[in-house]
Amino acid sequence: MTLNEEDKLTIRKYALQNAVKYSQPPKTGAVMGKVMSESPHLRQMAKEVKPLVEDVLNEVSEGTPDVWKEELNKIAPELLQELYTKKEPTKGLKPLDVEEGEEVVMRFAPNPNGPPTLGSTRGIVVNSEYVKKYNGTFIIRFDDTDPQTKRPMMEAYDWYIEDCKWLGAEPDKVVYASDRIPVYYEYAEKLIEMGNAYVCFCKGDEFKKYKDNKKACPHRNQSPEDNLYYWNNMLNGEYGEKEAVLRIKTDIQHKDPALRDFGAFRIIKTSHPRPEVDGKYVVWPLLDFEGAIEDLECEVNHIIRGKDLRDSERRQRYIYEYFGWKYPKTTHWGRVKIHEFGKFSTSSIAKSIENGEYLGWDDPALPTIRALRRRGIQPEAIRKFMIDMGVGETDISISLESLYAENRKLVDSNANRYFFVWNPVELEITGVEPRNVKLSLHPKEKRGYRELEIGSKLYVCQEDIDSINVGDKLRLKDLYNIEVTSLNPLKARYLDDSVERIKKANLPIIHWIPVNGVSVKVIAPDGQYEGFGEHGIADEVDSVVQFERFGFCRIDSVDDKIIAFFAHK
Structure with missing residues (x-):
């Protein structure tokens, strides 16, 4: 070559x-x-x-x-x-190129084929933050004009709005692209009349050969009158799927094949899930065309998009040039890879849920906002996590530990402490009288106490005793010291309450639960943990607590047993 x-x-x-x-x-x-x-x-x-x-x-x-x-x-x-030139720090949001007196209008345009994920949340948060900064307008536009390949999910429309509000990014305006099909038809007809669009009947592989060889297909030079005739036939349902496509004329000799005569409308006869539009249309706009028109109609003047979408922008600019419009100011950013999740897509998650691999869209193993919310991750932590990434073209590889660190700062002072014993083993202690124990609800905050009644039998974690031997001495946290006398069954004898013994003998410290504790199940990204916890946990529904030596959890429900969702360590 x-x-x-x-x-x-x-x-x-x-x-x-x-x-x-x-x-x-x-x-x-x-x-x-x-x-x-x-x-x-x-x-x-x-x-x-x-x-x-x-x-x-x-x-x-x-x-x-x-x-x-x-x-x-x-x-x-x-x-x-x-x-x-010294590069500016990428952390945080750099200023937008805003002219004096210009009202900033920005949009986030999701395909509602599932709820927001961490990937889409970056666009929600950053666009809304810029709008707040410049006192502008934030638009959510649902790009739902593909009822076949990326079929919208009815629940997802509401999920997006709910999650936006929860994130502090409530939109000023909501647009449903599927409601606006007649508007797109009007602009398409104008382009046809101007000689800048034509109806192509080539099969996909056939057109690709023409495009790759920089040659016009046989339909490119049809008259506007003929194209309008064929266009109306498309609208009237006289052609089958993939039989006809409306293309925008560009430079058929362009060095980038992706910019040569791109498709603007195709025929899809699959039903649409929204009853308002189902059955009304068989000709649907492709994303580049729909987005170009909506940005103009909604007066969007600043766009943030992935650097991998530069070709989309270049295609849209042809439409803007044909109509004499000014293209919005555009900022590009790189991809974000989150270590804990790797590659994921909404469609692949949907299939996994259908196959029973996850509990639902809020399963803690998923990167959805609904999952993070159920786990007790705070919206302020997510906003800061996203804003701190900045807006730059460099690809970012980041761990959720950064998000957890932000969340820990927010929940630590408010989270009451409780004991939770998972994979429990019964421990019988001799030489000790029943007693009531008062334990602080928080190690630093003066918030009161919780009281536990204990006798000679307790539950401890199996993993805490896996490595001990008969004769080993242990400290039961905030309680007393014991010496193990038997492993099967597990027994120990009471030594004393001395805290000094812990320091001198460097005793291992383990936590415990009275045998009359409540059943608790913790659902975490890496699996489920079942055991027993304190009765006071039942009063913490929808609150984040810390299970000592386990992690922060949000208490989800307290029906037959306490269900908690793991947040992080």
Whole structure:
């Protein structure tokens, strides 16, 4: 294959930048990454492009740092300047480019095929935060015009609004794209009349061959009158699915195949779950067309989108240019990878729920806001977690431990402490009288006490006794010291109440529950834990408590047994 001059220049400038940055010959991997990011049309030919890139790198490698710097300053001075400009911190939100007197209008546009996840929450929080900062308008737009591939879920519409409100991101306006189909038809007809759109009858693989070879398909030069006739036939349901597509004319010779005559409307005869629109339409807009029109109609002037959606923006700009509109100011950000979840999609989660792999959309193992909310993660912690990521093009890899750390700050002072013994084993203690024990509800806050009545039998955790032997001495937390006298059955004798013994003998400390404790089940991301807890836990429904030596949990219900959802350590 051969590269055009623009592609060669792209390779050379990034090769020079890499060489200047490290004062050594450029590295293939780093340069390839930069080139593919700027020239996405080369991605599908990466194997063929790589040796050509290496040829340029070998040529550049023959120079010296001074030569590299001089040439880079000539062909791409902005890349040289980038190396010597101190980058602003990515943490937090950088200012928007707002003109004086401009009202900031931003939107978040989910496909409601499931509830918000941590991935979509970044868009909700950041857009709403910017709008608050500039006293603007925040719009939630449901992109629900694909009833087939990404079929909307009726419950998800309400879930999105509920979760937005809970996150402190209540929208000023809610738009349902499926309600606006006639509006999209009007703009489509205008483009047809202008000669900028045509009805294509090519099969998918057939059109791809034309596109890949930079050739117009046989239908591209149909007259506007013919296209309007075919368009009306589409609307009247006279064609089958995939039989006809309305395409936007672009540059059929464009270097990026993704921008060559893209599809704007296709025929889908699958029912739509919303009764308001079900059965009304068989021609549905594709996302790039619908989004372009809605951003104009809703007067959106600032967009934050993933850097992987640059091609969508470039396609939409054709529509804006044809109508003479000004495109919104756009900021791109990189992908976010959360260690604990890896790759996930709403559709794959839905299938797993159907297969019984999860309890539902609020299963603690899932990355949904409904799950985090049920676990006791606070909205303020999620907002800060998202805002601290900032808005930059660098891909981010982050752990939920950062979110948990923020949440811990919020719940720690309010969370009452209780004992919970999971995988319990009965322990019988000799030489001790029954007693009432007063334990503090919080180690630092003056909030009162809980009282426990104990006798000669207690429950302790199996894992606490797995490594002990007869004769070992232990401390029962906030109670007294014992010496193990038997392992099967588990027995011990009372020693004393001395706290000094703990310090001198460095005794292991374990927690416990009276045998009259209440049944407790904790549902956590890694499984379920069953055992016994204190009676006072039953008064904490919907509150976050700390089970000592176990973690923070939100008490979900107290019917037959106490059900708690694990938040974090």
